[in-house]
Amino acid sequence: MSPAPLRKWERFTFSERLARFAVFLGFAVALSISLRSVQIIPEFLYDAPTQVADLFSRMWPMDFAYYPAGIHDAMMETLHIATLGTLLAIVMAIPIGILGANNIVHFPLLNWLSKLILVSSRSVNSLVWALLFVAVFGPGPLAGTVCIGFRSIGFVGKLFAEALEEVDPGPIEALTASGAPWFSVFLKGYWPQAAPAFWGVFLFRWDINVRESAVIGLVGAGGIGMVLDTALNLFFWNRVSVILLSIFVVVILAELFVTAIRKRII
Amino acid sequence: MTVEAQSDSSAHPQRSICIENLSKEYVKGKPVLNNISFTVQGQSSVAIIGPSGTGKSTLIRCVNKLIPPSSGNVYISGENITHLTGRNLRMARRKIGMVFQEFNLVERLSVMENVLCGRLGYVPSWRAWLRKYPQKDIDNAFSLLDSIGLLEFARQRADSLSGGQRQRVGIARAIMQEPHVLLADEPTSSLDPKTSVEIMELLVSLSREHNIPLLINIHDVELAKRFTARVIGLSMGGIIYDGPPSELTNDHLKKIYGGENWLQ
C-alpha cells in the first residue's frame, strides 16, 4: 500500500532553494556591479603599506606629556557628553516609546509619528546629527549633548517600545479592572516588568555613546574629537597617537564597567 | 570471575572491544577507574551497572578516547587505539559507534542529515557541506530509517521528534558508521519505561543483525538482565561482578550498590 520510498534526498525543497538562490544571486549581482563601478585607484592600494608605515613612524614616539596638558579635560567633557546625552535620550524616549507602543496608545497616527521620529533618529548618523546641532547651537558641548541625545532616542525608544509590547497583560488587566487611573496602571503594571530591560538598554547605549561622543568633536560638537581634529590638522601625529590610545583605553574601560554592572544588576 | 589477561592482540577475532588494565584519574592520586580489564566480542551484548559516580561514563568514554585514559590499553578489533592521535584516531573512531543519554542530535538539522552524520568520518568535508553523499549512503540511510520506523520523518527537523524517536535517530546515526563495536551511555535514562524497552530491543536486535558487539551503561538492573547476555558490575572503580545475568544475585547487587534498603 505504502508508496515506494523516495530514494532521492536533497536538503531543501525546490521553492526554498529558489528563494535562497535568488537572494544570493541578487547579492552577487549587486556586488559585481558595485565592484565594477566603484572608483578605486589601484595605485593607491599598492602604495598603502608604505603610507601606513610612514603614518606609524610619525606617530612614534608618543607625546605622553600632552595628556595632562591637552587631553584629560577634553576626555572628561566627552564622558559627560555621553552620560548627559544618554539621560536626555531617556527623558525624550520614554514619552516617544510610550506613544509607539500600540497596546498603550491606541491612536495609529501617534504610533506612526513616534515610529517616524525613531526611524529618522537611527537612520541619520551621529556625525550628521552633530553637524546639524552645531549649526543650530554653535560649536561646543551643548551641540554634542543634544546630538547624542537625539541620536539615541531611536535606539532607546525602539527597544523600550519592544519591552513594553512584551509585557505580560495579566497584571495590567487586573489593575485596569480595579479602576486604577492610567498613570498608576503604567507605574504599577508596565514599568516594573519593563524596568530591567530598560536599564539594560540604558547601559548598552551609554557604552555606544562613549564611542560616539569621542568623534562628534571632529565636526565641532565638543569633547576629545575637537582635540583630535586640531592635532590632525596640524599634523601632530605623535599627539594623534596619544589621543587614539586614550580613546581606546576609555572605551575599553567603559565596556568593562558596563559588563560588570550588567552582571550584578540584571 | 575477572577476565584473563589480554596480551596477544593478534589472537582477537574481528569486532571486539578489549580493555586491558585501564585506569583513569582526573585528579592525581584519586583513581576513578582502577585497573579494569575485560573483553567483549562477537554478537554479545554487555551491560555495565553500578552506582552513580562510580565511573561508568568515564569507562565508556575511555573506549573511544573522548576521555583519554591515564594508563592501560584499549583494543578495537585487535587494534590498539590508546595512543592514536589526529587522523589515526579519527579513523579508529569510525569503527566505534556511540549512543548518548541525551541523544546529542543536531536539533536544527533534519532527521536524514542527522543519520548521515554517521558517515562524516568517511566523506570529505566539502562533500558533506554540499550534502553530496554517495548514493549508497543515502540508500542505506533510507533503509535504516525504514527499519526503525521513521521513514516519513526523514525531512523533519530533529527537534520536532519525541524522545524515543530521537534516540532511534541517534542509534541509526551510530549504525551508519558501520561500526565494529557499539557503545551506549545510559541510552534509556531520558525515556519512559515502555520506550526504554523498545530502545533496548532495537539496540540488541540491530547489534545481532549487524553482528556488532554492544557495551551499554545502564541504571536499570531489570532491563540489563532482560536484554543482555552478560553483566559487569562496577563499584569504586573496580569490577565486582562479571557474568551472566542469571547468576547476578541480591548479594552481588548489595555489594555493587551498597546498602540493602532499596532492595525489596
Add this chain to the structure above:
Amino acid sequence: MTADTAKNFGPAFKTNWWARAGWLAAFLYAAYAANYLDVSWIRFLRGLGNGAEFLAEMVPPNFSRWQLLSANLMETVEIAIIASAFGILFSLPVGLLAARNLMPLWITWPFRTFIALCRSFHPVIFAILFVKAVGFGPLAGILTLIFASIGFIGKLFTEAIEEISLKPLEALRASGAPFMSVIIYAVLPQVLNRFIGFSSYQLDANLRNSTMVGIVGAGGIGGTLFAAFQRFDYDFLAAILISIIALVMLSEFISTRIKKVFQ
C-alpha cells in the same frame, strides 16, 4: 496566572529603593554635568531660535542637483555592499577562531584582540586613518566599513558560538568526523540563523555609516553633505537628508524580506 503575576511583582518591589536612589543620583548628576559642560537653558532656547531659522531655510528641499545626488547615493550604496560582502566573509572565520569553546587559547586571544580593536574605534577614526593610508575616495570608506563589520559581527558571532550546545559536537567527534565537518554540521546549524541576522543588521549599519565616512573624505554622499553644510546650502542639505533616510528605510525593508527567506 496568579503565581506568575506574583513572580513579576516580586523583584520589582525589592529593587524599588535602588531605582529611586538611581533616579535621584541621575538628577543630581545631570545638574552637575550640565553646569560643567556649560549647557544652559538660555543657550538652549537661543539655539531653538536658530533652529527655527535653520528649518525654515531647509524648506522646500532643493532636488535640482539630483544627478549629483543620485551619483553620490550610488557610490554610498556601492561602498556599503562591497564592505558588507567582505566584512561578512571575513567575520565568519574570525568569529569561529575567536570562540573559546572551539579553539585553544593561543588561537583565540589574537583574534579576540583583533575584534576588540575593530570595535573600540568609531568607524570615522578608521576612516581618517585609511584616508591617510589610501587617499581620498571610496576605497578608504570600504576598508573602514570592513573593519567595522568584523568588529560587530565577529563579536556577536563569537558570543553566539560560545553559547551553543556541545553535545552534538561530542557525538560527531566520537564518530570520527573531521574538524571541518564537525564545524559545518554541529556548530553552524546552531548559529547560522543568528549569523544571518547579524549580517543583515550590519548591512543596514554599513549603509548608514557609509553616508558618514564621506565627511572625512572616504567617499559616498557624506562629502557632499559636509560641503552643503559649509556653504550654508540648507535646502540642498534637506534634499540629501531626505534621500538618506529614504535609502535607509528601503534597505531595512529589503533586509526584513531577506531574513524571511532564511528562516
